[in-house]
Amino acid sequence: MEEGYLYYPGCTLKTKASDYEESAMAVMEALGKPLVEMDDWYCCGAVQSLTEDDIMHQIAPIRTMCCAQEQGEKEVVTLCDMCYNVLKQANERMKEKPDDLETMNEFLTEDPDYLGEVDVHHIFEILRDMKDEIKKKVKKPITDLKIAPYYGCMLLRPDHVAIDDTEDPHIMEGLLETIGADVIHNPKRTECCGSYHTVNRSDIVEKRVEDIVSRAVKDGADAIALSCPLCQFNLDFHQRNTDYDIPVFYLTELIALAMGIEVGMEKHKIDPRSLLKDKKILE
Amino acid sequence: MSEDEENREMVEIFVMGKRYKVPKGLTIMTALEYAGYKFVRGCGCRGGFCGACATIYRTEDEYKFKMDLACQTAVQDGMFLVQLPFVPAVREDFDIEEVDPKDNDNVMLDYYSEIARCVSCNTCTKACPQDIEVMDYVQAALRGDIERCAELSFDCIQCGLCSIRCPADIKHYHLAQLARRITGRYIHEHSDELEKRVQEIKNGEYDDKMKEMVEMEMEELKKLYEERDIREEG
Numbered sequence: 001m002e003e004g005y006l007y008y009p010g011c012t013l014k015t016k017a018s019d020y021e022e023s024a025m026a027v028m029e030a031l032g033k034p035l036v037e038m039d040d041w042y043c044c045g046a047v048q049s050l051t052e053d054d055i056m057h058q059i060a061p062i063r064t065m066c067c068a069q070e071q072g073e074k075e076v077v078t079l080c081d082m083c084y085n086v087l088k089q090a091n092e093r094m095k096e097k098p099d100d101l102e103t104m105n106e107f108l109t110e111d112p113d114y115l116g117e118v119d120v121h122h123i124f125e126i127l128r129d130m131k132d133e134i135k136k137k138v139k140k141p142i143t144d145l146k147i148a149p150y151y152g153c154m155l156l157r158p159d160h161v162a163i164d165d166t167e168d169p170h171i172m173e174g175l176l177e178t179i180g181a182d183v184i185h186n187p188k189r190t191e192c193c194g195s196y197h198t199v200n201r202s203d204i205v206e207k208r209v210e211d212i213v214s215r216a217v218k219d220g221a222d223a224i225a226l227s228c229p230l231c232q233f234n235l236d237f238h239q240r241n242t243d244y245d246i247p248v249f250y251l252t253e254l255i256a257l258a259m260g261i262e263v264g265m266e267k268h269k270i271d272p273r274s275l276l277k278d279k280k281i282l283e
Numbered sequence: 284m285s286e287d288e289e290n291r292e293m294v295e296i297f298v299m300g301k302r303y304k305v306p307k308g309l310t311i312m313t314a315l316e317y318a319g320y321k322f323v324r325g326c327g328c329r330g331g332f333c334g335a336c337a338t339i340y341r342t343e344d345e346y347k348f349k350m351d352l353a354c355q356t357a358v359q360d361g362m363f364l365v366q367l368p369f370v371p372a373v374r375e376d377f378d379i380e381e382v383d384p385k386d387n388d389n390v391m392l393d394y395y396s397e398i399a400r401c402v403s404c405n406t407c408t409k410a411c412p413q414d415i416e417v418m419d420y421v422q423a424a425l426r427g428d429i430e431r432c433a434e435l436s437f438d439c440i441q442c443g444l445c446s447i448r449c450p451a452d453i454k455h456y457h458l459a460q461l462a463r464r465i466t467g468r469y470i471h472e473h474s475d476e477l478e479k480r481v482q483e484i485k486n487g488e489y490d491d492k493m494k495e496m497v498e499m500e501m502e503e504l505k506k507l508y509e510e511r512d513i514r515e516e517g
Contacts, residue, residue, distance in 0.1 A: 011426040011427070014426040015426065015427045016388045042418075043399075043422060045402060046399070056404065056450070059402055059403050059404055060401070060402055060403035063403050
């Protein structure tokens, strides 16, 4: 796509994580490379099935790849880490296993065959390559904010779909420095937030969240930055039973703020506005 | 050989495994009645609107199930038929006053959380005798686009074939009904004209005209229908 990027939203971006979609779209618009939503797309399935013969759970992501192919595009950009991980893994599997691709195409009779030529990218990969452009657009560097980046699992594991070094990632640190933030080194940044245990084992998630947030606070962080809507929910919501209440931002919200773009931040459980006002980032 | 079989072209069908010869051109429903079955359930309007006569069949040399409405599909030679008395799918109770989509990120998930299990296999769409994009409306519900779910599912007659075939146990036609009710109650613009007309009916302003029409001869009624004036008021 010449004018921007073909964008796969995923269901959560249209509901609970609408703050993320709004801020990411505003940032990309301001950078002159707007995110253009796909004409048609399907729920990725949210969890990648690891069973060898389970082709059925690969259908949804590959259907979305077919939609991109039909639009004549070779690249799809995602915001949600879960969607990124599932789409990428399913897509790579089709590229690496021609037998699976054949089985898939036999089943998807209503679409033209998927040729395996589409690539999946996460928004951070796009932003990493646009750091110079971002720097030029920064109007209010967020210098007073001490931010601990948090990656979670889905951007980094398994290794073959990782957007950065699995053990020692720097992609978020680089972006935070670009917008002037005071980056707090976060040794817990690649640990799991507890993920879907939030549904019926919130005790597990609370322990994970306490562990991650307490370390960030101890190291002086005012807030956490991330991109996964599930991590955001867990780290934000489950601080309620801990001694902490630091805001959990989508990184794109911080980039938008630094660019002087107004963003809603409507769905945060811990309202970030008072922190932003204290730091004179918001009026 | 009966008189019928001498004079008419017959086809051979199997009902619950038993062989029957029935006249070509009958619908599945009338063919079953011809064979001596009496419908107590699984039969309604006989016009393709009520959705009561969902049926599953197979044909020779084809392993896949086929699905249709028994009142709308002609019998073919070599059809293997079963009748479905009803579709067992649970409809969730809801209070229309408590399902405002503005109060919730996705009210559809509160009532029909199994939509999150959709694997996009599209089997529901393939099963639909109304040619509705069933998978697409489930996907719309999943992303909270209730209006689109309602719009795509508008022609649904609730036969339930989608739900019979779904590997994820989704109750498509029930969730689509919820989407349409929410759309009517909260999303579509309020219609003053509708309210005005309902009030006129309640006031009995059309009682005389209605009585007149009920008593009319069929030809007269047809003429009235064909010559009706449907221009907008004012």
